Amino acid sequence: xxxxxxxxxxxxxxxxxxxxxxxxxxxxxxxxxxxxxxxxxxxxxxxxxxxxxxxxxxxxxxxxxxxxxxxxxxxxxxxxxxxxxxxxxxxxxxxxxxxxxxxxxxxxxxxxxxxxxxxxxxxxxxxxxxxxxxxxxxxxxxxxxxxxxxxxxxxxxxxxxxxxxxxxxxxxxxxxxxxxxxxxxxx
Amino acid sequence: xxxxxxxxxxxxxxxxxxxxxxxxxxxxxxxxxxxxxxxxxxxxxxxxxxxxxxxxxxxxxxxxxxxxxxxxxxxxxxxxxxxxxxxxxxxxxxxxxxxxxxxxxxxxxxxxxxxxxxxxxxxxxxxxxxxxxxxxxxxxxxxxxxxxxxxx
Numbered sequence: 070x071x072x073x074x075x076x077x078x079x080x081x082x083x084x085x086x087x088x089x090x091x092x093x094x095x096x097x098x099x100x101x102x103x104x105x106x107x108x109x110x111x112x113x114x115x116x117x118x119x120x121x122x123x124x125x126x127x128x129x130x131x132x133x134x135x136x137x138x139x140x141x142x143x144x145x146x147x148x149x150x151x152x153x154x155x156x157x158x159x160x161x162x163x164x165x166x167x168x169x170x171x172x173x174x175x176x177x178x179x180x181x182x183x184x185x186x187x188x189x190x191x192x193x194x195x196x197x198x199x200x201x202x203x204x205x206x207x208x209x210x211x212x213x214x215x216x217x218x219x220x221x222x223x224x225x226x227x228x229x230x231x232x233x234x235x236x237x238x239x240x241x242x243x244x245x246x247x248x249x250x251x252x253x254x255x256x
Numbered sequence: 257x258x259x260x261x262x263x264x265x266x267x268x269x270x271x272x273x274x275x276x277x278x279x280x281x282x283x284x285x286x287x288x289x290x291x292x293x294x295x296x297x298x299x300x301x302x303x304x305x306x307x308x309x310x311x312x313x314x315x316x317x318x319x320x321x322x323x324x325x326x327x328x329x330x331x332x333x334x335x336x337x338x339x340x341x342x343x344x345x346x347x348x349x350x351x352x353x354x355x356x357x358x359x360x361x362x363x364x365x366x367x368x369x370x371x372x373x374x375x376x377x378x379x380x381x382x383x384x385x386x387x388x389x390x391x392x393x394x395x396x397x398x399x400x401x402x403x404x405x406x407x408x
Contacts, residue, residue, distance in 0.1 A: 184324065
């Protein structure tokens with residue numbers, strides 16, 4: 070049986086012969102949308118499944134499952150420094166495509182990080198063809214910090230082609246500018 | 257009844273869809289809201305301890321605070337935060353795989369070994385007079401620290 074699209078925006082009803090799940094979105098979602106896998110009990114049809122769940126409203130059998138919309142998709146913007154996390158960094162790097170990516174790895178209570186942050190913002194306005202991001206190396210983002218490798222804070226990682234090609238440790242603006250120019254020249 | 261059931265299932269206090277918990281074999285919903293790591297504030301007591309330590313150590317080592325006292329304030333708070341969580345003022349300007357082990361080991365406990373041996377403080381807390389960013393102060397008040405970190 071084919072999928073039937075309803076008049077409502079974003080509503081898709083899949084029949085029981087397919088994935089047996091339906092997705093209702095009441096309003097447009099700007100981030101990525103993950104369809105939660107809706108498994109009925111083995112051997113059950115959708116109708117039986119809904120009955121076993123005891124839905125009073127049989128009309129709800131069309132949409133008894135949870136749509137989880139993740140708003141954590143981060144679109145890197147030119148001209149400013151985008152905050153990323155462990156889940157959004159690599160998608161953002163992928164979205165940057167062939168552009169050079171500069172990542173500012175900082176911690177909450179690092180003094181030099183606070184000094185250089187506004188200067189990096191200025192660099193992001195100057196280098197409009199470079200994507201600037203920043204990562205708070207807290208406990209939440211620890212896996213990513215470990216993956217990228219950081220000891221001194223701040224550390225700037227410069228990525229080209231989705232790989233780290235250069236690194237600047239410490240709040241050294243001149244070294245950072247030189248590193249960006251070097252990577253740009255080599256591309 | 258249909259409308260009520262529909263309405264009830266469309267709203268909850270967290271803004272997501274609710275399942276009917278009274279139903280046998282119902283699958284409890286997972287949290288829809290991502291809890292972000294909170295910005296942590298150190299205790300006033302630890303801030304005061306690290307403030308006094310910083311003043312004493314600056315005088316003892318012949319170093320000075322940064323011309324931008326905001327840097328000094330942030331680093332003092334970072335030391336205080338580590339003192340709260342780890343029991344030792346681990347350098348806040350480094351990243352560690354195992355903070356507890358590092359605090360135990362002591363190399364990066366303030367004053368760290370590079371500072372003690374070579375007066376090198378990459379946090380810019382203790383600056384030698386010839387450093388371009390060195391100010392003239394070896395004192396900082398609790399009020400200054402509070403004011404300069406209030407917007408963080």
